[in-house]
Amino acid sequence: MRWFRKGKWKASSSLAFDLIEAYWGGEHGDKPGPGEARPLQSSLLKRKKLSRRKESAIKSFFFANSLLAVIVLIGIFGILLATAIPAFREIPLAEFAQKTWDPTSPEKPVYGLLSMIVSTLMVTVGALVIAIPVGLGVAAYLSDVAHWRVREIVKPIVEILAGIPSVVTGFLGIVLFGPIIAKLFHTGNGLNAANGSFLLAIMSLPTIISISEDSLTAVPSAYSEASPALGGSRWQTLVRVKIPAALSGIIASIMLGMGRAIGETMTVLMATGNARSFPHGFLDSVRTMTANIAIELGEVPYYTTHYYALFAVGLILFIMTFIVNLIADVILNKYQQREL
Amino acid sequence: MKKNKKKKFIQFIGFLLLRVCLYSVLAVLLVLLYDIGKNGGGMALPYHLYILATQHHAIQQVRPLAYGTALVLIVLVLGMNMTAVVIRFRLRRKRRW
Numbered sequence: 001m002r003w004f005r006k007g008k009w010k011a012s013s014s015l016a017f018d019l020i021e022a023y024w025g026g027e028h029g030d031k032p033g034p035g036e037a038r039p040l041q042s043s044l045l046k047r048k049k050l051s052r053r054k055e056s057a058i059k060s061f062f063f064a065n066s067l068l069a070v071i072v073l074i075g076i077f078g079i080l081l082a083t084a085i086p087a088f089r090e091i092p093l094a095e096f097a098q099k100t101w102d103p104t105s106p107e108k109p110v111y112g113l114l115s116m117i118v119s120t121l122m123v124t125v126g127a128l129v130i131a132i133p134v135g136l137g138v139a140a141y142l143s144d145v146a147h148w149r150v151r152e153i154v155k156p157i158v159e160i161l162a163g164i165p166s167v168v169t170g171f172l173g174i175v176l177f178g179p180i181i182a183k184l185f186h187t188g189n190g191l192n193a194a195n196g197s198f199l200l201a202i203m204s205l206p207t208i209i210s211i212s213e214d215s216l217t218a219v220p221s222a223y224s225e226a227s228p229a230l231g232g233s234r235w236q237t238l239v240r241v242k243i244p245a246a247l248s249g250i251i252a253s254i255m256l257g258m259g260r261a262i263g264e265t266m267t268v269l270m271a272t273g274n275a276r277s278f279p280h281g282f283l284d285s286v287r288t289m290t291a292n293i294a295i296e297l298g299e300v301p302y303y304t305t306h307y308y309a310l311f312a313v314g315l316i317l318f319i320m321t322f323i324v325n326l327i328a329d330v331i332l333n334k335y336q337q338r339e340l
Numbered sequence: 341m342k343k344n345k346k347k348k349f350i351q352f353i354g355f356l357l358l359r360v361c362l363y364s365v366l367a368v369l370l371v372l373l374y375d376i377g378k379n380g381g382g383m384a385l386p387y388h389l390y391i392l393a394t395q396h397h398a399i400q401q402v403r404p405l406a407y408g409t410a411l412v413l414i415v416l417v418l419g420m421n422m423t424a425v426v427i428r429f430r431l432r433r434k435r436r437w
Contacts, residue, residue, distance in 0.1 A: 156421075156425045159421075160417075160418065160421045160425075163417050163420075163421050164414065164417060165386050165413055165414075165417060166386075167386040167387075167389050167390050167393075167413070168386075168389070168410050168413055168414055170390075170393070171389060171393050171406065171410050174393055174394070175393075175403070175406075175407075266386070266390065269394075270390065270393060270394055
């Protein structure tokens with residue numbers, strides 16, 4: 001039962017895998033113990049052959065699992081592409097750059113994406129403007145200032161914040177932030193881009209805090225101790241040494257938070273008001289690309305231009321998030337190669 | 341030596357039992373899902389909250405229900421998260437490899 005004591009199997013094994021291991025005896029079966037009689041040479045060889053076959057079977061099983069993730073990604077992209085291409089064939093590209101999105105117009109349907117793209121970017125940028133200072137502050141506090149006991153309590157709470165369902169966050173926007181914004185700025189109801197930005201900031205905070213804190217903690221002590229040794233204050237150490245050293249991790253965390261904010265559907269669907277007009281400020285009601293797909297895909301007749309156009313919107317959104325995630329990945333890779 | 345082996349065996353059995361419990365809970369959930377499917381589908385809690393909060397025709401009157409739904413949802417999520425935190429804390433304290 002030696003395999004059981006090994007921590008690395010225990011963390012990530014399935015029941016089936018356990019049973020296979022228990023049945024074959026794992027690596028324990030290969031070598032006789034000190035007190036046991038040595039088995040005959042032929043049976044030993046047989047066992048070795050079996051265990052090698054078992055090894056390769058397990059290997060291919062895990063390989064198939066990892067392949068599945070890739071296949072799912074390619075499949076999603078393929079379906080999205082296949083359904084979006086008819087839209088690009090039927091609608092001229094210049095029309096996508098218009099501001100009006102009115103696919104159900106009886107005279108002439110218009111498929112302009114500009115206002116939706118601008119809304120998406122506006123809500124996302126608003127969320128980042130709120131979330132980056134707060135997130136960096138919390139991360140710096142947790143990694144540098146806080147007592148370890150405070151950190152042990154606050155970090156799980158921040159991680160729990162990431163688990164709050166988006167529909168609950170959106171509900172919070174309707175019942176809490178909406179009335180506050182309406183009262184402060186004298187708008188009719190508080191469902192607008194500012195509200196959505198607030199909520200998305202709350203939702204992307206855990207990602208930013210968690211990863212930034214990790215990268216700030218991972219700054220080698222050669223840097224963070226040399227600075228006070230040369231007479232730098234704690235503030236100077238943090239701002240001039242630790243944050244530049246951890247910058248790639250921090251940027252990657254911001255990118256990941258941004259990816260979450262762009263792709264979020266339920267919260268913006270509930271809290272931003274969903275007007276189709278072009279937004280002129282944060283107090284305007286906006287409809288993001290995700291919300292538009294969620295609203296219209298349930299009611300659109302299948303295999304019409306409108307249906308394909310919605311998939312085109314999805315494709316553009318996918319490309320946007322893909323680029324953001326790619327940048328985050330590249331930066332993170334660079335960060336790991338430098339081996340801080 | 342013998343005692344140690346016995347202890348390990350008990351640990352192993354306990355671990356297996358835990359696994360079996362988890363999988364049986366999963367099986368019960370699957371049966372429940374099948375039941376719901378046979379009765380023409382249920383409504384997931386988040387969707388219920390969405391409908392109550394935005395699509396209902398008497399939003400102000402069902403607001404208390406919406407609050408209640410949100411509370412149930414949050415308690416569910418918090419409960420699961422708390423379990424995870426407790427398990428992680430215990431494992432971390434028990435074993436240092």
